[in-house]
Amino acid sequence: MTEAGRERAALSAEFERVGPGVPTLCGGRTAGELLAHLLVRERRYLVSLLGIPAPSVLRAAERRMARLPWLEMIELLRTGSGGWLPGRRPTDGLEFLRLYVHHEDIRRARLGWEPRPPEVYRDDTLWHGARTLGRLAYQRSPVGVVLRRPDGESWPVRRGPRPVTVHGQPGELVVHMCRRPRVRVQAAGPPADVSAALAARPGTLFGGFAATRPPDGSGQHTTGYNEG
Template sequence: MSLARRERHALVETMTEAGSAAPTLCGTWTVQDLAAHLVVRERRPDASVGIVFRPMAGYLEAKQAQIAQRPFAELLELVRTGPPWWSPLRPVDKLANLSEMFVHHEDVRRAEPGWEPRQLAERDEDRLWTALRTVARAAYRKSPVPVVLATPRGARITAHRGDGAEVVLTGTPSELLLHAFGRDEVRIAPTGAEADVRAVLAADRSV
């Protein structure tokens, strides 16, 4: 089973345990709202285009709010089963949904106090490192200084080039991927000039 699929099943388990009204790291969204987002993304291409196409954002929000009214158990089953046969996401599920499922799983886990990072298998961390490579430049494009992402094992990605001294963010691939997707509830070690580090951590990291 692919890591994306395993994360999907783990996400549904965590959502079930947390309950529909539990908070997430996705702004004001509850677990119910997050489940509705995932259903829209995979089953309503007419609305999901609003995720990246701003003029359609209003339609996306309306459709997501409508779907969020469905029973919680029904939404979770739709998330668990994944993209239907006709969805363009189905053939590329293990690639297109890896970051989506992992990040949103942690959005539910880390909204609860006392969270701790999971200890992932080395092969899974390697897959997340590959996923990080595809988004790193987009995530840190607004940084005012150069940014390098590094692991304790010595792997490095130049996420943003520019003038001045670089800031290095060190952590496991899983923690660095979460940070690249805009999450601050992570365990990373930044090094560099204090002002530069603050600037990088405060920069918009929307992908």
């Protein structure tokens, strides 16, 4: 089974465990609304594209999806998008990251959340994805941005002057780039450059919103935030 397949199974089990009414970190959605959001993007892909210029179309599709029985919705997620079937989302290489972030949207909405324990293959897959996602997340940064994981491996995702380095476990870096409000990373560089780089991230990656608390600016060279 691929990492995406494992994450899909784990997310499905998480939805089944928590039920539709719990809060998440995905744009203020409940778990039920998040699952409907996911299913529309996977199984009503053309509708989700129409929803970009016409958000009311997307909201209506999500409301219709949310009327399905809860366990039926979970089974639709568990069985996947169906590849290239008409109207369904094609595999785009970001499936694992999307599922991982939405799983974290549920986990991190709870008090006392903790990052997942390290896991070599999963973290290597996340690191590879973070390098791709980082180019999108930081494309508007006015300064350079380098990602660095705890083993010291680093990757520049934005070329530019006065590069800022964002340190963290691969999964934390992925969640951070999606501007979720609870994440554990350290951003090193002049405070003004750190603030500019972090502010440049879009607030809409994987259905999110611009809710990440800005760094506090303390210290001359290192700004970090641990939100719990």
